[in-house]
Amino acid sequence: MNNGSKPGLKPSSAKRAGLVWLLWLAPLAFLGLFFFYPLGSILQLSFARDEGNWAAAFIQTITSPYVLRLLGFTVGQAALSTLLTLAFGLPGAYLLARYQFRGKALLQALSGIPFVMPTLVVAAAFNALLGTNGWVNLGLMALFDLAQPPIQFTNTLAAILVAHVFYNTSIVLRTVGDFWSHLDPRLGQAAQVLGATPWQALRRVTLPLLSPAIAAAALLVFIFDFTSFGVILVLGGPRFATLEVEIYYQAINLFNLPTAASLSLLQLGCTLALTIIYTRLSGRLARPLGLRPRTYTQKRLLTWRSRLLAGVVVAAMLGLLTAPLGALALRSVTRLEPERNQQGTQAPGLTLDFYRQLSINRRQSLFYAPPATAIGISLGYAGATVLLALSLGLPAAWALARHPHLLLNRLLDPLLMLPLGTSAVTLGLGFIVALDEPPLDLRASWLLIPLAHTLVAFPFVIRSLVPALRAIRPRLHQAAAMLGAPPLAVLRYIDIPLVGRALLVAATYAFTISLGEFGATALIARPEFPTVPVAIYRFLGQPGGLNYGQALALSTILMLITSTGILAIERLRIADVGEF
């Protein structure tokens, strides 16, 4: 390969920059075409609708007391939700990272399900558990002989926080847990040999080493909570609004595009500022580590302390993440129609009616899709999203990880997170305005769906891969280069095997994001080809017990597909660290 320009450990900087540009080509073309161009178009058009100075209007909007209050609540609830999610997720990540036990793969797959569940379904589940007439309240009232339900859950901040923890714990489990599982346990053990208590070893050695992964997970969780929409509307109720909720109201209900654009810019600005802080910080936090294979880092649950810990953590995870979903699955096979016309209580029976009814087109509706078709459509989009997100994310992550100090990379890194912090309705309208000329008239095309899903998945792929790639010791690269390996061979034989696990994590993110996405899909899907979440919402939007039962049945099917998909991705064993 080396045609003798400058032999040495490092390729010339010009050549390095050239390679980096090449890596960036496809990701940047994608982001430029399907993110920055539509976003720029809609912002420009929106501000142009307002006669006068847009900058003045923007400043006036974002400094109004109402918007400042809105921003305060948005940031506050996101910070609180992120802290709670970390507090809840980190012990789980520890358990999954450090121990090998029966049912672990299943637990991991189950904990990934909340991420894809439609908000209305999750709200129904929590309501069945914690609502005024929910099981917990009824139980407590019976137990303590209370006249009023003791727990107020509907339309409270607590409901928002619980739902955010429910949705986002899997991000912490996956991102931190995977990184942790490759951390050499000897580092902590060495500290303890030198006299540190286990707590000191955790605080002074393990947590600092984990900090890049924790920071990445916290960033993703925070941005998700910061732009929260469905949870705020459905569980928080009318008293709470985030910037995202207000943008939707301004853009769709009032068609006040200038205000919507100002708020979108504010939201983008916050995301950007946060990401810049994160990239600064993560550059400092990242240390090259000797990553170890999991067979080496994981123990069995042999001591009573580890068993107790496992018991508590598993119980907490099942209680918060699985119980509400289990309640839904149970309802989907239960006949619940109150028998009001008859006296006496008829015991509710088990039934598969709702599942059978799914395959019947009762109304001969043109837009009816049997469950197998909806599942096929959902899986097709999810597969396309995984392919697209990985093939765009890997080169970008590689460029970022290998050359962290290159100016180009330092500039681009924070921009990659922007799609997550962008208001979905703004970008959706942007697609309509920008992508309207052949060959890019995609406004009515199904292609927009995997493209939109990839925009959301892309930042997750980057944040999963970069910490793993950065942890690879540069000596390995140097040794390979010295032995004459071209950069591609280094990627192929060193980096990809070393980050194989992280690739699977990234694939799981892309898969679950696509499977659960509703907002963009509903806005652009062709009605003849509904995804599973779209079909669920159709049933939920109609009165009648049969419709409700079918929505729950389809939700249960979605849970099964998700967990099966996650288990299948886990089985795609790209060689684990150290196994090459």
Added chain:
Amino acid sequence: MKKLPLFVLVCILLAACTAAPTSAGPQTLTVMVHDSFAVSEDVIAAFETANNVKVQFIASGDTGSALNKAILSKNNPLADVLYGVDNTFLSRALDEDIFEPYNAPALSTIPDQFKLDPENGALPVDYSDVCLNYDIAYLEEHAIPVPQSLEDLLEPQYKSLLVVENPATSSPGLAFLLATISRFGPEGYLDYWQGLVDNDLLVVNDWETAYNSQFSRWGGSRPIVLSYNSSPPFEVIYAEEPLDTPPTAAVTADDTCFRQIEFVGILRGTPNRQLAEKWVDFMLSVAFQEDMPLQMFVFPVNPQAQLDDAFTRFLDIPARPASISPEEIAANREQWIQAWTETILR
């Protein structure tokens, strides 16, 4: 490895180019609809055969989203026809001038109360009434009479019984707010709502939460819910077990309901004007109008269309729903909602 993304991108672009419709065989008519639109297979098939056309539907989110998409693409129309603009959004569509007028022959049979656009750019297709629904068994068990007016809901016996939707986020919610403004006037409606709040009103953001989670019929604690007058017949049609009578009923007393009327319009600049006219005629025809109720829970504006048996038996149509003109709604919507939000929620 690194050629792969480029390859994928090229594939996408190629697919996008080839995905554009080619003009051979039947023509394509593109119809933009909101996400509640539904129609029977055979009804559409008959239209397609009769006119040698393939109808392509584009779903576009809720009514507001669909309308805004049409407005933002008016220089380069996304579709030939837009269906689903209702009387609360009509003024926005007319102000933005997105429709071409069409004096459809069927208009002569449609009652004047439904025709809100004198230019006939937006033609009425269907209507439905947003009304309070109640859980019959609950009210009977607790010996509570059915409310007969909006004022009744202020009585102590209705304390903690009512759940409604937020007018800022929900279309039935907005309809009910308009009903109260029509009844009590722009000066009096906030006092009325304050009275409801004092009587422990519950407000949620969407119909699904109100009906599926908070309504006592489905596990909630509130036996009076804001829904549609079509909901009780649907409780029979979509019951888990066959029912003889609906378990719920609608309050249809004078001035308690608000009528939503939905419109269809030919989008300005369509290259398929003739086909688009055929589509509008089709939507106003008896075949489509009779298909609508079971598909979309809305009712025909064409008086020649007959209702299904389930509706004639269980449907109550309010004799005098509240009403406010689209212009008045457009002019005051933001201010009414904002005043409501500040009084009721903060």
